[in-house]
Amino acid sequence: MPREKGRKVIAQNRRARHDYHIDDTYEAGLVLTGTEVKSLRAGRATLTDGFAHVKNGEVWLENVHIPEYAHGTWTNHAARRPRKLLLHRAEISRLIGKTQEPGRTLVPLSLYFSEGKAKVELALARGKRSHDKRQDIAAREAQRDIERALSRRRKAR
Numbered sequence: 001m002p003r004e005k006g007r008k009v010i011a012q013n014r015r016a017r018h019d020y021h022i023d024d025t026y027e028a029g030l031v032l033t034g035t036e037v038k039s040l041r042a043g044r045a046t047l048t049d050g051f052a053h054v055k056n057g058e059v060w061l062e063n064v065h066i067p068e069y070a071h072g073t074w075t076n077h078a079a080r081r082p083r084k085l086l087l088h089r090a091e092i093s094r095l096i097g098k099t100q101e102p103g104r105t106l107v108p109l110s111l112y113f114s115e116g117k118a119k120v121e122l123a124l125a126r127g128k129r130s131h132d133k134r135q136d137i138a139a140r141e142a143q144r145d146i147e148r149a150l151s152r153r154r155k156a157r
Contacts, residue, residue, distance in 0.1 A: 008113045010040050013047035016107045020125035029086035030118045035069035040118055045111050052085060052106035052122055054096050059085040061120060064108060085120065098124050
């Protein structure tokens, strides 16, 4: 059976980039059941309220919603169950140190298939304050205005 190549994105957490300063990102594998994989292959998942934490030397993904598989039977999974993440020991020990700092958290940015295996992109992040968000929005709007002015100028030539 041929393996899938490339990266097929299932879900993204766009809100995370708005609410947090992203310091570092990690790619982690997921420990899933069969019906969870089938539900993900159907492109169904929500990362909105998700977060990760380190417990007993293991990293766990919480509050990520993978709906029950439509054609599943009594073996179907719970939609919001905690899922273990697969990371190297050195990465986990680094995360333990970083998440102990005040204001740091682990947030899932995207869920995808990479070469047939389910992966999650995890970000070590710091929460933004409301004035930080306003500055980001103002900078984005200023950049948009500059691009509009340049495109008008090019069309006028």
